[in-house]
Amino acid sequence: MAVLFVLCHGLALTLLPAAATVLSFCFLIAAPLLAGAACLWQGRRGAALGWQATALAMLLWASGMALNMADALHAGDPSSTPQISLLFYVAYGVPLVFVLARARRERWAISLIDALLAALLGVLFFLHTRYHANAGDAGMAGLRMMFDIQNVGIAAFALLRWACTDLPDRRAFFRVLAIYALAYLAVAGYINHVSEYSPFGLYADLLIDLPFLLLAVLALRAREPAPSRTRPRLRHAVQAGGPMILPLLLLVVATLVVDHQRYWALAGFVAAILGFGLRSMLLQVGLLERQAALDALARLDGLTGVANRRQFDAVLQAEWNRARRQGGALSLLLIDIDHFKRFNDTYGHPAGDRCLQKVAAVLQATAARGADLVARYGGEEFAVVVPAASPEKAHELGERLRLAVQAIPAGDLPQAVTISVGVAGAWPASPQPLEALLAGADAALYAAKRAGRNRVQTWVETGQEQGVPAGDG
Incomplete structure (x- = not known):
């Protein structure tokens, strides 16, 4: 042409x-x-x-x-x-x-x-x-x-x-x-x-x-x-x-x-x-x-909007170092959504994503202190870093988180969901490393799940576990 x-x-x-x-x-x-x-x-x-x-x-x-x-x-x-x-x-x-x-x-x-x-x-x-x-x-x-x-x-x-x-x-x-x-x-x-x-x-x-x-x-x-x-x-x-x-x-x-x-x-x-x-x-x-x-x-989880695992690791290490340097306390909560796999298989992945988002929003709103960090730890697990708080105070926070998730309105999700919470604390005089704090919170979480779920369990250095039944405040 x-x-x-x-x-x-x-x-x-x-x-x-x-x-x-x-x-x-x-x-x-x-x-x-x-x-x-x-x-x-x-x-x-x-x-x-x-x-x-x-x-x-x-x-x-x-x-x-x-x-x-x-x-x-x-x-x-x-x-x-x-x-x-x-x-x-x-x-x-x-x-x-x-x-x-x-x-x-x-x-x-x-x-x-x-x-x-x-x-x-x-x-x-x-x-x-x-x-x-x-x-x-x-x-x-x-x-x-x-x-x-x-x-x-x-x-x-x-x-x-x-x-x-x-x-x-x-x-x-x-x-x-x-x-x-x-x-x-x-x-x-x-x-x-x-x-x-x-x-x-x-x-x-x-x-x-x-x-x-x-x-x-x-x-x-x-x-x-x-x-x-x-x-x-x-x-x-x-x-x-x-x-x-x-x-x-x-x-x-x-x-x-x-x-x-x-x-x-x-x-x-x-x-x-x-x-x-x-x-x-x-x-x-x-x-x-x-x-x-x-x-x-780089810092936030793309699905839930809370801190991601990288941010959690960095903040936990920084708070651990500060607690050791200044002689303060440090507590950690590990949280797992009960029967999440069954929920996901029953209602599908979109509903599972909405469940994760709703639980994350409730945890973020309930852990109201500015210093507290709510993070997605992996899968359906979340973690909360609680600086300058004893295990008793962290246990109380865990109870508030559990009750807040349990009170999610029925219309927001296909069915009600609950969480299990493991609490561990560290003290300045303790010789335990940071890994022991993570292991303690993880052990307390699994103890809460073995005890029937929808409860808060606290780990102490003696290796014993102290728990509060699901209905207690």
């Missing part, structure tokens, strides 16, 4: 020379529109923002060509380019720079800042190109140089993004964009520097079709596996440095226009500094929020 498009363009110029200019303009407008449509189609699959931004760039370029066509038909000079067309040709690069400057994921506020900086960059770029367009041959040379800089920058950043991106859908997008940008750079360089004074309607126009048709073909066939060799350091450097692209370009272009557009240049300086600062602040807030979420995931 792409080859047929070029052949039809060439045949139209050959067979209808009287209408060659109009027909060529039509083909030059259709080519980027086809590329934009292909990008929108591919945008449904992955890296949607990148494909949509590229489609917008194609629409802007086609609009510039359409205005160029209207001016040529009105003025009768197919070799001139009006300033309004220059605006669209300049704006064509803004969405591409925007998507190249973005990191992998951004919140909407950061995206809005990037969009505003990119829009202001386009305005300053247009002001600079309009100034050069009115400055004779020397100005046109500067104008062509500015377009070369824009095209080289887009191609270079696209290649860098392609080399450093690890996600397959984004890697496929940057691969397509890089190949297109290189083709566009080559064609634009030829048109701007070799056939710069040639009017539209000649065979050189066929070259202009090529990068857009290439983009359409590549967009429709975009597939890219994950890279076999990762470059984490380079990838992280590119992701971290990407947000600097827009502010730096804005500063550079503002410097170029400061002699003829002072107030716009000042706006560019202020926007670059404030925009980058505000963007960095929002990014830092997001990083802190993600770090807090990761810390919570």
